[in-house]
Amino acid sequence: MAIAYPVEESIATKRWRAGWGHVPLFPSLILIALVLTAVLAASLAPHSPTDADITRKLVPPVWMQRGTWEYPLGTDRFGRDVLSRVIYGSQISLVVSLLVIGVAGTIGTLVGLIAGYRGGISDAILMRLTDIGLSLPTVLIAVVLVAVSEPSFRNVILVISLLLWPRFARQIRGETLAIKQQDFVALAVVSGRSNTWIISRHIFPNVMPTLLVICTLQVGYVILLEGSLSFLGVGVPPPNPAWGLMIADGRGFLATAWWMSLFPGLSMLLTVLAVNLLGDWLRDRLDPKLRQV
């Protein structure tokens, strides 16, 4: 291997060399688009998602024969505009995932912090609960629980949160244990500070980066899970334009009116992909810095 002699390098090359990269463009754009769509749904959607015109059912997308600009992505079997439904569906995905992450994240973080910090019996009990939670077959249990308690927004969120918190707990506990070993925690004890102070001012702020990464990576999973539940009929109830429901609706028409399932499916795919890519980037970016402490 020959020696490489110094070459004047462009800033771009230097940045690439450093291995950090830019904030990934593709995922960020998708996610910004998603959030904007959800927030501005009312202004963006040409129709109401529940407006059904039976006479205009199964209209194909605009670029095909029989398609029209009035229904750019076609209509479903009730004559509802697919585009508008997909747009409003983003609201559902966003809201559900945010709420679920909020609830599950809070529970999971608290469990992880307490188990990691206190150790001993509390740790043992909480971790056994977590283990049980982690070994449950998620989709199966979700289906059963929601079916038993009647499908609704609230129940979907509660059930998914209940199944999701152990994932947070496990990792947060690990981080807590690592941070507990740091000298600054011992010094806080020597200073006479209370456990509450130590957990809130020392442990939690240092656990935050990991928490952020887990949240980001779980969003994709939640969207998929909610989609699956809706698909199976035990998620968000009709006529809500949940993407999973739309895919289910289009199941019998895959050969003839494929646009009913394709567009919601594509939206879900792009969203989950974007979120996962962003989460990966975030984890890579935050992790080495964490270890450098």
Place this chain on the structure above:
Amino acid sequence: MPASFPLLAVEDLQTYFYTRRGVVKAVDGVSFTLEAGQTLALVGESGSGKSVTCLSLVRLVPEPAGRIVGGRVLLQGEDLLRKSPAEMRRVRGKHIAMVLQDPMTSLNPALTIGVQVTEVVRLHQGLRRTALRDRVIEALHRLRIPGAEARLHTYPHQLSGGMRQRVSSAIAMSCTPRLLIADEPTTALDVTIQAQYLELLREVQAHTGVAIILVTHDFGIVAANADRVAVMYAGKIVETGSTLHIFDTPSHPYTQALLRCLPGVELQRQSLVEIGGQPPDLAHLPSGCPFAPRCPQRQPICTETYPPPVLVEPGHVAHCWTATAVSV
């Protein structure tokens, strides 16, 4: 091989790291020579470039961030920087070996000692079965590891820090390399174990004639173990000479300051002389001499041009505008 060749000749070695903050010139024009059977102490603090220099010699600089961008490393006349990766692999272990600071991470915790030593010997010497085993036991004996036969089946975690360092050194010496690079080998060891280890190293050197590059920040170790010293600061060698020269007539202000600021065990309790300021940021080095901002003997020219080498006495060179040749 002509006897006039030094075993190792490093000429103007440059290793840079390309990071977010800029180009870090970790090693910036380092040159030194080493004869067979000699010990060279590479002295410096963190950020001086001593460890990166060692990695550069064996071409193990972490990529893609780091790259050797210039210079020559001549081992018995052959430039290591021009060799192919396959050729380098043959050099490492057989001709050059390394012992690192942390004995806990130098050894693989999942493999027994026997396996780890055998692996190296088999790779470079192609021995089998009994011959292999004998060689392995011989390697352990050379480092005075008691009960070598029994130890073959033990795991690293069952050994103490000092013993682990000896095993690492046994692995390094198992193929009788010509050059041993020891990067702070005793920093993680207890003081009494340190003494044991250094004595052992001297013994091995006397027995095998291996040349040693000893990287350290401890002048006590330098005084007791080194024939020659090279002092590094901010990626450059600022002074080289025999150990006696460096201790008796240190000619670079950094060397002088280092020697003065060390509390010795014999010293009475007068105030230690400090070196003011902070070590330099290697990504943004000042022009001229990198030590100038902290130098008590700074002149205007020091911040403009890097000082050329001054021959203080035969075999003793300092890069300083204020250094003068000692009158004979």
Place this chain on the structure above:
Amino acid sequence: MLLQGIALKKYFPVTTGLVPGKARGWIKAVDGVDVQVARGETLGIVGESGSGKTTLAKLFLLLEWPTAGSLLFGGKEIAAFDKADLLQYRRSVQTVFQDPYSSLNPRMRVEDIVAEPLLPAMGLSRAAVQERVAEVLTLVGLSQESTALYPHEFSGGQRQRIAIARALVTYPQLIILDEPVSALDVSIRAQILNLLKGLQERLGLAYVMISHDLAAARYLSTQLAVMYAGKLVEVGACDAVYTAPLHPYTQALLSAALPLHPTARRQRIVLAGEVPDPLHLPSGCRFHPRCPHAMPQCTVDEPTWKEVRSGQATACHLHG
């Protein structure tokens, strides 16, 4: 007498892990140690790994409780402390640890880090806290702008200054220094050692300095205590111990701390063997397997503590 430890012992149980709670053996980290620190003095505690010096420091800081023996502060038993006493203790006894990177919470600003020991129970107003923080930062040689910065913006030596500032903020009487300069660059060590010395003279502080670096210990200490495998082997006035060590281990330790000149002659004592396994300590004197002067008596009887010269005591059969 500021701090006094009498017959301090700290044993850690070793469990098999299978049956929780059943102790297979004991790690006798600290095994009967008597120490004392007087006002304005520096007690240097030196030893290698396994000596028990770090555990001793943790006992002083109440991070661990002694298995046996008593710890007294200002003459009062710490085991008998009430809440007010404990608060006073926390105020009077502070510490600086070895690792300047792990000692400071990377997500806290310097002013919050330094102000942490100022507990709400001490009843200081926000302004008073800020004033005191400014004061101690000046004492350690850091600029006032440091308050708003985060630890990662400082070098190792500067971080250690921040740690020292935090230790000073409650007007302590005693600071436990656990290897305060071992993790710092050589050129920075002198800075920090000088700072510590200056602060001691200026503020009348007492120090307990734990170190494996004999040179640094000598620089600051007035009294020296040498530990080996959980026990004290020698105690005395610092200069006396350094110039005329009594115990063979102290002699070996001093000879291993290498002299600073290539031609310096020193009786080189290289010890054989290793620090003993804490679970299987040697019988009699713990040092006998490595001692160049071991006698038959040493394998049987543990040597008793004896004051050999005025102010210098040791536990060794050579002197007993």
